[in-house]
Amino acid sequence: MIIRLTVNGTRQSVEVDGPESLLHTLRERLGLPGSKNACEQGECGSCTVLLDGEPVCSCLVMAADADGADVVTVEGLAGPAGALHPVQQALLDEGAVQCGFCTPGVVVSAAHLLSINPRPAPDEVREALAGNLCRCTGYGAIVRALAGPAGEAP
Amino acid sequence: MSTRLDTPIRVEGGVGASPTRPDGIPKLRGEFAFSSDLQADRQLWGATVRSPHARARIVSIDIAPALAIGGVHAVLTAGDVPGNPRFGQERADQPVLARDEVHFWGEAVCIVAADDRETARRAAAAVVVSYEPREPLTDPEEAARRGETFRTIEVVNGDQARRGEVVVEGYYETGMQDQAMLGTESGLAIPDSEGGVDLYISTQWMHVDHRQIVACLGLRPEQVRLHLAGIGGAFGAREDLTLQIHLCLLALHTGRPVKMVYDRAESFAGHVHRHPARLWYRHEADREGNLVRVEARVILDGGAYAETSAAVLANSAYFAAGPYRCPSVHVTAAAVRTNHPPAGAMRGFGANQVCFACEAQMDRLAAALGIDPIQLRLRNALGHGDHLPTSGQEITGSLPTAEVIRSVAALPLPDEGPGDDPRHLPGGLGLTTPRSAVHRGIGFAVGIKNIFFSEAFDDYAEARAVLTPQGLEVHTAAAEVGQGMVTVLQQIARSATGLSRVRVLFDHTGQIGSAGSTSASRQTQMTGGATLEAAAGVRAEALRRADADRLDDAGAWRGGDLVATLEELLAAGPITHLARHRHAPTEKPSPTGQGNLHAGFCVAAHRAVVDVDPELGLVRVIRVDTAQDVGRALNPQAVLGQIEGGILQGVGLAVMEGLVLEEGVVRNASFTDYLIPTILDAPEVEAVLIEEPEPGGPFGAKGMAELPTISATPAVVAAIRAATGRPLTRVPVRPEDIVGL
């Protein structure tokens, strides 16, 4: 069936098959492989996108039920002309990117957090990112990058 | 010719700085191509049929129902393997596809290629395999009794009649940890038109994969080319083959590109795991606390196939007595074959299991002696000039054991006890634990690890430096798995030449020689060492051509004069240097495990602060501080990243990670039930870097990425023991162990 949705500000019309997940649609049909598949059970957050403004695991969204939705993926967060979103810059500067597989999900969750809480305390960062698993960094650099990213000490 | 530079040239982004990694922006933007993101025109999707039994005879395989599904292009079984039917890194004992028998839950029996992932999965489900289950061998001690061993090692050092006045004995167990890297197994194989194939793959060592693939495909080496694709973590899971041969078989059979991506459940089944271990120890000391004798018996459960068990066992055997002086040592160690899923490389590679047991023994010994556990370790600490108590090898490089112990012990402890914020209490937001129920404990452990491969393995790494008008290129086959090697190679090349514009390019297996594995804490010294030599060689040639004394992005300078631009330098022909770096040679062990078996050692100490709810057995790891011997921190931010990430994997083994096996079948092959630490489980970390330059390391650097995992585990468990009084001889520690049920 055809679904119509807005992805990163662009209206899209796409054929989806059966109960396929929004993650599958984004990666395999819409040319947006930025969201990652590390578990397909909603246990790792690497597929996190914003759905109507809220962070969700796109692997748990049935694409057929995303008709009419407004979706933002990691690919939609950087600014024009290559400018990084502030959370991307903060993560880069703090060395919070290693293998990078969790990174898109972390970026989306973090961007959402900072949009509602611009100066999160470290514990608020942790609770907001509790659904994003990272196996490489031990999370230390992620917390340092995101807690008070305007240069304030955590 | 090898040239050595001890002093880095001052240049922006050189060693000692923490420049941003060159792949950071693509990763942050979601534009970095992991192997699971690759696409090719006309590609097919592969899927695997796996055994649900730990041991069974295969009675029949009926592929017709799968072939009957529209969109299915191939269904292959063991008979379709044209070359060597078995593969394996140490010995070729594992079938590419099982023929008559399966020996572990998850063993691959059949592979399919279809138009899309959904059809491939349906096809795999449609293959009818008829099994006759057999009784699996799951008891490693029984396996040892039956002589089902991949390797046995006996280490005998010193006067075996020595005895100490104070004796402590213990029995310990470690479970089956999984690497759980977020990027699952994936790759893309594209057949060429001449019977060969290009494989785009996530792996830790392309050349050793290549050797095995070529043998099983029955092709000439130049017909198979491996290209490094973007890797989503490894930690040892990519050291042995998983889907590589399968992908090539399907691509060659169908004449189409074939892509395969394991889902999480299949990933658990498809790669090697950390060896579960059983360890019996006896420590003897004199009344002053000098170690007199260590006896250890170690059994590692290697699972169904050899993988790298022989090398893992070596680490267990030779580090069984820890980083301590001891005049009398006897270790017997065996890696046994069972019908458990195969075990192999995981960060620490056999040192973790013995460190857990040995450090528990040191605490027991300290208690029996009435000596402070830190003082006991300091008293016996191994250092430069001492001899490894197992193999007898003299420590000729740096090994600041006493210093790492003192440094971490000197770090301040938290001045506040548990507060009321549930996020910092055991049980977290589950609100299980009032502050009044919390007991705090502090635990301490020291770990030692070798760097590089050992026991006379011919360990080398190649790198090629190429000067271009735009700057320097460094070509390598080394696997960047996330650890930041790609940045460090840039830094080394900059500091070796004075050029700041450096690109690292990953060549395929036909273009450059092996860099060896990204494992064994070796890449910084090996590929880093090769890069240093190659870059220095390019610089030397450039300076010779221009009769200059200095090189930078503008060109070659003599004094204050620019003698030639980079373009002018290259007018006479390319400037390129290929280096093959080797470390000091190592020896094979004698029948009693003696010899110069290793080419480098590193040491770290960890101190854990843990809050425990003893009544519920819940744990909150508050802090894990560390001091580690890193030779020289070429990129301090990346070093800290390895330390924090490694510590958390050690915490995972201590308190939450373990595959649950029932009669050889894994019961928790999902992230729902194989739990790795979340951000709310992560402790605070303070790291002290001890920089005693390592002779032969590029600019004094030393490998460091496994140690943070090794001694973090025993430090955390020691802290829980201190908080609860429970002996806790098994990891992962479960709540019921702490409660005493």
Place this chain on the structure above:
Amino acid sequence: MEVIHPSSLDEALDALTAHPGAVVLAGGTDLMVLVNCFGLRPEVVVAVRRVPELREIDGSFIGAGVTWARLEGAPWPALAQAARTVGSPQIRHTGTLGGNLGTASPAGDGLPFLAAADAVVEVASRAGGVRRLRWDEFLVGPKRNGLRPGELILGARLPGPPPRRQGFAKVGARNAMAIAVASACLLREEDGATRLALGSVGPTPLRARRAEEMISAERRPSPAAVAEFGRLVSEEVRPITDHRSTETYRRHAAGVLARRLLERCLA
């Protein structure tokens, strides 16, 4: 596969009548796991995310489509505490209370509150109208609920306002994204009447009736009475051993949680 997107309760009930075997999709946090990992391929899906009647919270009624994220701010502290432990922020933005009821896992985080509060589950179908089932008539077994064909879960209704003294606690194997090994919800009236429900320690959530009876008679329980309460709870629960935990540990943990919740509520 056919997907129907009802925009009202009436449309939803019509869809379920027209397609008796249809699968109901709300947040998808349980259903999509079955699709992704267990091969579920429904022929008809009735997607109720947008049905406004299911998203209501009023004084005593919680719609089946109310998400955990909204329930983190619920006026009932014990339910809000439970909501905060569900999965992850991502799960909480789409997962619903109705999903807990529909899936009927004994580990459902919202179920101990409903059981302790004697909640009534309201379901409806075009043919049968509205039915009201007590929570224990609805949750009939592990992953088995009392829905009849064509029925949709409307929500849960609390028969009376829960008392001020209420609390929830859950034991999991790590500090986030953990399935409950044992969980508990306690409500205590000012006159001492106490209700205690436990999750993950029986085939369904269960009430510890004997323990409740004992402690309800104690207006100001002594430490010995509190300890006895915990002991009785341990005896009453019916846990099993599985890959997550053991029967003995769960039995022990249930007693500890019960005792500590009572202490928390008495303070």
